Amino acid sequence: MALQEAGGTEDVYAALHAAFRWQVPAEFNIAEVCCGRWAHERPDALAIAFESDSGCRAHYSYGQLQRAANRLSNALRRQGVQRGDRVAIVLPQRFETAVAHIAIQQLGAVAMPLSMLFGPEALEYRLQDSGAVLALVECAALPALRGVRERCPALRRLIVVGECGAEGEDEIGWMAALQAEDARFTAVKTKAEEAAILIYTSGTTGPPKGALLPQRALIGNLSGFVASQNWFGFDPFDPGKPSEAVFWSPADWAWTGGLMDALLPTLYFGRPIVAYQGRFAPDKAFELMQSHGVTHSFLFPTALKAMMKALPRPREQYPTLRLQAIMSAGEAVGDAVFAYCEQELGITVNEMFGQTEINYIVGNCSRLWPARPGSMGRAYPGHRVAVIDDEGKPCPPGVAGDVAVHRRDVHGAPDPIFFLGYWNRPDATRAKFSGDPGQAPGQAQALAAPQGGEQGLGLPGALPDSWCRTGDMAVQDTDGYLWYQGRSDDVFKAAGYRIGPSEIENCLIKHAAVANAAVVPKPDAERGALVKAYIVLAPGFEGTKALVAELQAHVKDRLAPYEYPKEIEFIEALPMTTTGKLQRRVLRLQEEERARARGVLA
Structure with missing residues (x-):
């Protein structure tokens, strides 16, 4: 071409x-294409270049990655991990994390990565919901995991990475576990449709859900x-x-x-x-x-x-x-x-x-x-990809709708x-999809049961021919470019105007005094809502009344008059998910709670 x-x-x-x-x-199989073939073709090629904030450095080849993964696969099998079992990975960026993913995929088990930043409640929820049978955990996350183990009955063993040491018969040190095993392992053959990874969504719009990949x-x-x-x-x-x-x-x-x-x-x-x-x-x-x-x-x-x-x-x-x-x-x-x-x-x-x-x-x-x-x-x-309306029909160029994938x-x-x-949420799965309005009468029923090469592509209760909604709003121009408007629950109306927070936040960021910004609705008895901005100041600036006026004028001069923030609040840091996404929902709920205290909301 x-x-x-x-x-x-x-x-x-x-x-x-x-x-x-x-x-x-x-x-x-992910393990074979990401490691196995390279370990065979060029085992000395660099795979992982590790560095820590303490100054430790190390290089690991594809051959080393494969041998370590083989040992871990044998160790996991010895601990009773079977095909389809969920195995939690509570590890940061390091060589052992890559080893864990390759080893779990070789077994045909399901890797469930969990952030090191999770507290006990977040860990407990995911471990209980998934029924994880084993966890690979680094020392820094070990106390939190130990604290919830008794409420996670499916969790049989912990393999501990680091020098903190394993305790009791239900914990095993990483080095001890691997050194006891053979560096050879015959990987299982998996279908392309088989489950490989379970990742819980960040929960920006509600309780986390486990997305099975x-x-x-x-x-x-x-x-x-x-x-x-x-x-x-x-x-x-x-x-x-x-x-x-x-x-x-x-x-x-x-x-x-x-x-x-x-x-x-x-x-x-x-x-x-x-x-x-x-x-x-x-x-x-x-x-x-x-x-x-x-x-x-x-x-x-x-x-x-x-x-x-x-x-x-x-x-x-x-x-x-x-x-x-x-x-x-x-x-x-x-x-x-x-x-x-x-x-x-x-x-x-x-x-x-x-x-x-x-x-x-x-x-x-x-x-x-x-x-x-x-x-x-x-x-x-x-x-x-298309921008669709509430009925599942594509929106005309310039009209906001839900970004969806066919x-x-x-x-x-x-x-x-x-x-x-x-995971365990068939209703939520079905709600993610909209039927294709372009289908002929009766076509939906004919497609309800996937056949042949489509086996496994059909989600519970979902049509093979359908749109998957993202919950993110955008407009599409005549050339096919999409312009983000925010999460569907982040877009709001103020004084009758539809407000997308991203454009206002971007405008505020251009001011030298602003390190970061979030825009949310503040409930108002007369206008329904006001545009409010939360501002994290750049070093050397102070949150004065003069700066508030300056920032408001900054937005007024660049955007529509109804978009400037009627109120600005300076804060130390914005609420973020562990993936680095802004949690406007937290600020929006805070504003609603304050409004109730003022008697604006019931």
Whole structure:
């Protein structure tokens, strides 16, 4: 296929979609494609470059990764872990985390990554709900896990990573467990449809739900990953000539952003990934990328904002950066950060949009089609995306609706990106889908029972031909670019106007005094709601009345008059999920509680 480089054209984007075809084998296993084949073909190639905030460094090859995974698979089998069992992984970015994922997939078990930041209640909920039979846990998370074990009857064993030491017969040290096992292991053969990973959603819109991902979901991620990383070490005009690529992201490997957008796709392509065990800091981020020769990265908008504020001229301090591509997701990047990356790093940020359930569906690839500042991008090859209304019908250009993905791609083939369903939540699974209004009468009934190659693609009670709603609002322009409006429950009305918080937050961020911002409705007896902004100040600024007036004028001059924040509150930090997403819901509920205290709400 002939493509036209640079500047991006409509022809390139259209040609990519027209030529793209999913290739999903009946049998597929994440462990084999992410490690097994590389350990066989080039065992000495670098897989994991580890660094900790204490200064510890280590390099691990694909051969070492495979041998350690084989030992762990044998150890897990010895502990009674069987095919389909859920195994919790409570580990940070480190070599053992990658080992755990490969080992669990080789067994045909289900990996359940859990954040090190989870407290006892969060751990207990997920362990109980999933029925996890074993947990791999690092020392820092061990006290919290020990505290809830007696209320998690299915949890039989803990394998402890680190030097804190195992206690009692139900705990085993990592080194002791692996040293007792053979470095050879015959992996089970899994279907592409088999369950592989259970990731609980971050709970921004309610209690966390466990999204069960199949083995094939990794395949569904790859077109978006490669595009968002400007072909990730490949020449799109001659893919047979791979170049060097090194990946790093501060995204926690316990979440979709770290696991499916960073760790697993990097290993799939046989490239090295940097594992940094430590807190994110702007200076450290640049230092890591320079010292490890990082070429590709995934950086949250919150991370990029912090880097922009802390190091306005990064290349003066880090002149040998090798960055070629940055993907960003989780929130809208905004044109201020977009311009910073272009002007100071020489990189056009590729925004991406996806969810745990259906990841890497919309985004940009600045090398092959033009990015538009502030836009989420367009549907990645292999995904059929639309903005739909409450009835499930596509919205006209410029009209806001729910971003949705069709179960079949533009060629009519099943899209492998889809999750299998929510763990023990068939009703929630069904609610995620809308029937295709384009179906002929009677077609829905005919499609209700998947057959042949579609076996397992049908979710409980869902149609194979249907739209999967994301719950995120956007408008689509005539060229297919999507423009994020916020979560459906984040968009609100004030004085009769529909308000999307992202645009206002982006405007506020452009002011030198603002490090971060969140916009929510404040209940008001007369107008229903007022626009309120919570502001985290940049270093050196104070929250004075004069600054409030200045920030209000800043927004008034740039956006519609009804969009400026009628009230501003300065706070130390915004509520965030452990994945780095802003929790506007927390602030919105706080405003509602305050309104009740004032008698504004019943």
